[in-house]
Every structure is written in structure tokens, then in C-alpha cells.
Amino acid sequence: MKQWIIGLAAAASLAALPLAPAQAQSGTLTVGLGAEATVMDPTRSSAGVDQYFFGQMFEQLVRTDPDLKQINWLAESWALSEEGGKPVITVKIRPGVTFHNGDPVTSADFQYGMQRQQDPKLSRFSHLLNAVEAFEVIDNLSFRLRFKEGDGSFITSNLHLWAMPKRHIEKVGEEEYQRAPVGTGPWKFVSRTVKEELRLEAYEGYWNKQNRPAVKNLVIKIIPEDLTRVAAYKTGAIDWIDAVPPAATAEFAKLENTSTFTAVTGNNLFLNFNTHQPNSPFNDVRVRRAAAHAIDMDAIIKRVLFDQGERYAEIGRGTPGYDPDLKPYPYDPRRARALLAEAGHPRGFEVPCYNLTTPREPNIKEMGEAAYAYLSAIGIRCQIRQLEYGAWINLGRRDAPPEMDGIVSWMWSHGLPGDPGTPWLGHLHSYQAGKGLGSYSYTDNPEMDALLRQQQTTMDPVKREALLKQIARIKHDQVLGGLTTYRPMVTIAWRTSKVAFKPWPSPGFWRNFQEIGLK
């Protein structure tokens, strides 16, 4: 056996975390979220927003800490090795972890969890475990995952598996379990009223005595309208607010007895060009570079997004493959016009520019309009066409008409800190019908395809990091798979006179109440 990495994540163990003093769990805290999860079972999740709820109740083997470092969580340790040329991950489960019903967590629960995740009738992410060949139970607290081939994003995706209570689900049945889920997390389910609220109670038997809630009851109110959510905070109806509207962040920063926390959301926005149709002007790299120099993204972030955005070049800070030497293209309209003329378009050209208008990202419509206005100013004259989310998805997908024939504002998200590998296979790899590759891609580049497939099967984090950087550099230089624009940021706020809060991502979003309490 070739041992690659032993206890990789142990480098950042729990003991390294700043410890919160153990406090008595009492009282009730009410918080306000803008979006609502639809399902509360991680197996059945179909959208990132679902994590807002199940992330409070369910846990994985590893997770990201408040500094976005991967740390062991339900895994006491784990190791990546190789047997017969195939990767193997061996996991030792943390002893003493129990589900909310008191059942101890064992290897069988992870095996059961994996079987559920692999079932396409239950999971819409079943394909993410396609590379796993076998789950071998070693004993109650350890198991081995054997892979058919390497899965590059398996480790960065927190080893994918969730602790699911096998005995409990088999006893109560799927329907009842969906109504009243049971996990291992710091919060246990009490009740839910759809479109209204989720009530949770701190789990007394929670294994982590250091990083846990210091309040007994948590009420999560769903308040979709931004200004109403702000009003609810100002009137004291809630003491913690999610997604402060960008235009109100400056006001919140000055509010008395209020702390704010601003961080990237895990979403990565870009403008995708059609470099696929033979007559597309974007087939010429000079035109793509012209576009890259044409947009004053800093100004857009400041004026349109109220500073709630962060520029990035291909891969954002903290994400695997991030290269601090790779800088976004500077705003240089003169250079942009020269490049356009050099490419044979001295008078510019007209092009359809598709703009996403979803409420999912604040001011995304206005951001797109501003970016397209900058393009028009140098001669890439945008005929802006607004698209709601469904029409936008349809346009982007390669497996059904219509084909995107110009520029489209697009995005990818892989949680926090995120991993570009899988999303790149979607919009940077060339489209291959029936293989799930390039489903949203308008780029055909064989060199890039080869590198993307290589990173897809490379599990060694060091080698993979190097590959991601290499891809990012080529992508950046050639402006392939779109022009990266910004990473949206979210601001959350809480009443410091009443609430003690430390932001944790779970596993990819900041609406996690791992450490929260009443003062």
C-alpha cells in the first residue's frame, strides 16, 4: 500500500480552534433569514439554500472552520492512500458522537448515508459518488472507501458523506423522517411551518463541548423582503439578520449595539462568451481581452453593489488553486478599443447580451446592465436581453435549444471555500453530449479539456492545487470559459447587546449557528 496522506485534515484539528467558554443553554433567540430551505434532509437537497436548515442539524466527517480551513469534524482522523493503483480513503469516526435520538454514530450510519446519496430516486447529487467503488466497514468506528478512479473534488467537498441515522430512518420511515429529521448537529429539530419559521433546540448531548450554541431555543423566521427584514431587526422582532441589503450595509455598520460580518458568499460570477459558433467575434482572443479591459469592475462593485463584492481572477481567495499572482485585467478602455481594432472590428459590432435578473444575488441585474454598458462604450454594442432564472438556465444549457449566441452573465457556486474543478467541467470543458461534460460550455479547447480531466481524477491535494493553478493561468491569459467579474459578498448583523455570535460556514454558507448565544 502506498500511503499518500495520513490524517491530512488533522493538521487543523479541533484543539487549534479558539474555544468559546461553555455557557448554560437557556433562553430563545429569533433570527431572520431571507431565503428558505425546501427540504431538511441533506440527501434530498437540490439547492444550496437547503443548507440553511439542514446545516444546523446534520454534520459531515470534515468541515470548514471560520477561517475556511478544512478540519476534522465527525472524523477523528482520515487518510488517503493507494492500493493497486486505486485511491482508498480510510476514516476513523470520532467516538462518543450521538444522534439527537441518543443512538451512537457508527460506520453503518455513514454506509447507509452513502447508499441513500447514491440512490438517484432520493439524491440529485448521486453522480458525485460515482467514483466510489465500495464502502468497507472495518469496525463500528472505522471504514474504508475504495475508489474506481480518482475523484479530484471528493476531499475538497468534505468527503461528501453525511451521518444519517440508519436505525431511526428504518424505524420511522422516510415520510416521517422528512417531517422530523434527526442528525448529529448542535441543533435538533422541534417544528417547522413552511414559509414561516423553523424552531430548533440546542442538543444537550452534542459531542462538541467547545464549539456549541449557548442558547436553548432558536427560531429561524423567513422574511424574504429585504426592507421588511431590516424593519424586523430595527423593531427588535429579530436579533440576528441575514443578507443585509447592500444599500443598507453602511447604515448597519453605524447602528448602535450592532456588529456586522461581511464575507464572500461562495458564488463566482463571470461573463461567458460564445467562442463556439464559427462566426462569433469572441473566437478571437483579442476581442475577449478587449472585453476584459473594457469593464471597470471596481466602479461597479462600489457604485452598483455598494462594496458587496470582491474582484477575483479565475479563482477567489481561499479557494483551492487560488493564485495571488493572478490579477484581474485592469480597466483600460483605450487598450480595449485598440485590441478590438486589431482584431478587425474598428467600428465595433453588435451582439446579444443576456442578463440574469434573479433575486438570488442582490443587484445582479443592475450589475449586468452596467457591465454591458461598459462593453458598449468600447464598441461591443450590447443588445441587452433580460432573463429570469428558468429562461437563463435554458439558454445556458447546451443540450437543448436555443443556443447562447453572444454574451451571458453566468455564475458558479461550490460552497465555501469552493472548488472550481467540477464547475469548470461544466462551463470550461468542451461540450460532450451524454457525458455530463461542458453542459454549459461555449468553449472548445482540447488542451484545456485534457487538463480538466486530469484535475478531475487527481486526489493528491498538492498535485491538484498545482493543476488548478495551471488551468487558471491559461484560462486567464486566453480569457477562456468566460471573463471572471466578482464574487458577491453577504453581510449579516446581530445585536451585540443581546447576542454573542461567531460566524461558521456550513458547509458552504455563513448562515450557521454553531456558536451563538444570548448575553
Added chain:
Amino acid sequence: MLALVLRRLWQGAISILGASVIIFVISRLSGDPVVMLVPPDAPPSLIAEIRTQYGLDQPLVWQYLLFVGHALSGDFGNSYRWQMPALKLILDRLPATIQLAACGLLFSVALAVPIGVLSAVHRGGWIDRIGRIFAMLGQAMPAFWVGLLLILVFAVQLNWLPAFGHGTPAHVVLPAIALGWYPVAAQTRIVRSAMLDVLDSDHIRLSRALGTPERLIVWKYALRNAAVPLLTMLGVYFAAMLGGAFVVETIFAWPGVGRTVVEAVFSRDFPVVQAGVLFTSILFVLSNLLVDLSYGLVDPRIRDVR
């Protein structure tokens, strides 16, 4: 009377069937829901599996027949997003929507009737003008703007009423005002116009000649007659409020059907859209039926004509 009820029920059933066809076809014109349920890297096999799971791989006509067949037994299928029965999702929200619509209607009538009556009595005077301007304001200001203003004034500034939510009588006040203000102008016009007609009628002139107090004439004899056209319209207004409360429900985080259905439209959650629209259609038909019947009860001539 029984024949009238049966005829109306039959016509209502036809209307609902028509609504089911329209909503079934229109929802499917919006595109494929499966692409919105799977991640970008989902392989075609997974997409095909989900399509089969929800019966979306069947011919459209067969899908419709299955939908009608199941719907008749109360099964609208499972929501693609919520993964729970669509009917339960709608029925659980229905009481909140009915409560909001009823309170909104009550608010609008409570405003429209006195304004309409006073405007008619003081025709052309300043009370008439101010009353009608106030009523028109509701129609001129969109509900989302009114809602936000109400929150800013009565929740944030004065702290009299909650800014959002559902559960206590206090919670319904601001959403009911935001929802109910819009139809005030139209209802005021109906009351005013009917009052003007009635006040000019012979029996009112006779009452005056007999020395009946003016207050009694206006608020009892004239209003009772003038209320008939308003009552006729109330069913339509109530149904319109049931279906049109989406904006108000969103602003006040009110857990109603409108919000649920509109969000389902955007996520192409066909079962929820179908269940929501059909139930709103049924309520619409029923409220119109009730109005028709009550109209017939009030005016025997109409019953006989039918």
C-alpha cells in the same frame, strides 16, 4: 332554486376544467423543470431518472390525463422542490390567504361604504372630493409601496404593529390595509353611484316629505338599496384578493398561497402551480356562485329570468 344551483355548479365545473387545461399547458411552456433541479454537472442518466420519477417523460396528453385522474382523487403529486404533497403545501397555506383576503375585503368595504355614502350625500362638495381622492390614492399607489410605507410608519417609527409574520390579530392589520386599499376607489364609485340613484328615487323623496330624519334615510333606507350592487361585486373582489395577494404576502412574510404559487412558477414546480391555481380557481368559482345565488335570493326577478 335547485336548478339554478345545479346549473351554476355545472358551469363552475366546466370553468375549473378549462382552468386546469390552461394552467397545465402554460406551466409546461415555461420550460423543463428538471434542469433547474440538478447541478450543472449532472449526467444525462440522472436527468432521465428524475424525468421518469415525475412522469415528465410521458406524452403531454397522457401527463394531463394522469394529472386530472389523480387530482380527482385529491392527489396533485409531490412538489419537485419541497418533496411533499403539493396539495398539502397549498391547503396548509390556504387559511392564511383566506384570512388575509377576508380582512383586506373588510377593510376596503369599511372605507368604501362611508366614503361612497358621504360623497353621494355631499355630491360635488369638499367631502365628496376629499373622499374620492383618498380612495383614488389606494389605486394610485402600488401595494408593495403601500406595504413598505406602512411598515416604516407603524412598525419601525411608531412601533404599534408587527412588521411581519402571522398568528395574532395585530399581524393582519398592516397586510390587510396594504391589500384592501387598492379596491377602495372602485368600491367607493359603486356605492356613490348607487346612492345617487337611490337618493333620487321616489320612495326616498316620499320619506323626506313624510319628515323622516335624514340620517335614517341615508344610512338605513338608501344604503340598504344601494348596497346590492356592491354585494354583487364583493365575491369578485374577494376572489381577486385570494389570487392577487402575492406581493403583500411577500412583503409581510405572510405564509399564504399566493407567495407559494408564484415561487413555484419561478422554479417550475408544476404540481404546486397546478394545485395552487386550481384551488384559487375553485374558490373563485365558489365565491361567484355564492354571489349569484345571493343575488337571486335578494331579487326574485333575476331568479325567474334564469
